[in-house]
Amino acid sequence: MxxxxxxxxxxxxxxxxxxxxxxxxxxxxxxxxxxxxxxxxxxxxxxxxxxPLVTWQNSYALGLEEIDEQHKMLFDIMNRIWEGIVRNADATTIGSALEDLERYTVLHFTEEETFMRSIRYPNFDAHVALHRRFVQRVAEEKAKAQSGERISLELLHFLRDWLVNHILVEDKRYVTQFQTEKHHTSLLGRFFARLGKKTA
Incomplete structure (x- = not known):
């Protein structure tokens, strides 16, 4: 050599x-x-x-701090699952991480949908349908992991690609409407503050 x-x-x-x-x-x-x-x-x-499976990039930022922070949290959870798979963690550990992803995804989507409804986003129904399919896929994979099945790396690539594309395409559409109507970003902060009190 x-x-x-x-x-x-x-x-x-x-x-x-x-x-x-x-x-x-x-x-x-x-x-x-x-x-x-x-x-x-x-x-x-x-x-x-x-x-890491996915790293936050400035191009993913929507310019709405509360939503951007939630997206970063989703990335963090996906990276936890990725690390568990790479390190051959047991099914219980992977299943728990997938449960966290499911729980936080539902929370994020619920808040996002409430916000879209408040600004009368015209593509609301189609956007919600995408959310439902993603949550269903995560729930299915969580059930597999909890029953002892191994989770594939391909699944994590699918989840990552879906989320990144969803942020860059679908989420930016309602953000564009929000910004075009010249809402001040503090409105979003007050909205999420009120929403937090209701869900606490």
Missing amino acids: RRRPNNQPPKPCQRTATPICSHWLYGYSAASTTKDLFILEKATESMKLAA
Whole structure:
């Protein structure tokens, strides 16, 4: 295996785009065996799994603080589930995290729907239907986990992609209406404050 010269920083690998090149890690060459390449693929996969499932980006912000904070919480819960799956946590732990996701999703959607109704959002019914399908999928997966079934990584990718797309497309539509009608953002704060008192 070739060794990296002293004091020479590692260069990104052209095959894996990882910070440390597989040439130094595994001595990869044209003569490498299938086993060598398999080890490389598994190592690269492990490095990817170590990262969070979803990271909050400024482009996801709706500009409405209360709703943005709730979306961040949903991301946090998804990352907890992701970490549990990657670390092979037991079904009870995964099921509990999915129950948290279901509970918080229902709370968030309920508050969001109440807000949309208050501004007379015209696509309210279609938006609510999307919420219902998402909650149903989470509930189904929670039941599977609690019965001992393993939750797939593909499920978490689906939930992540659904939520990100929902924020960027569906949620931004009602926010656009809210902002177009020139409501002051403090109205939203007062709305959620009142809603919090009712649900406390």
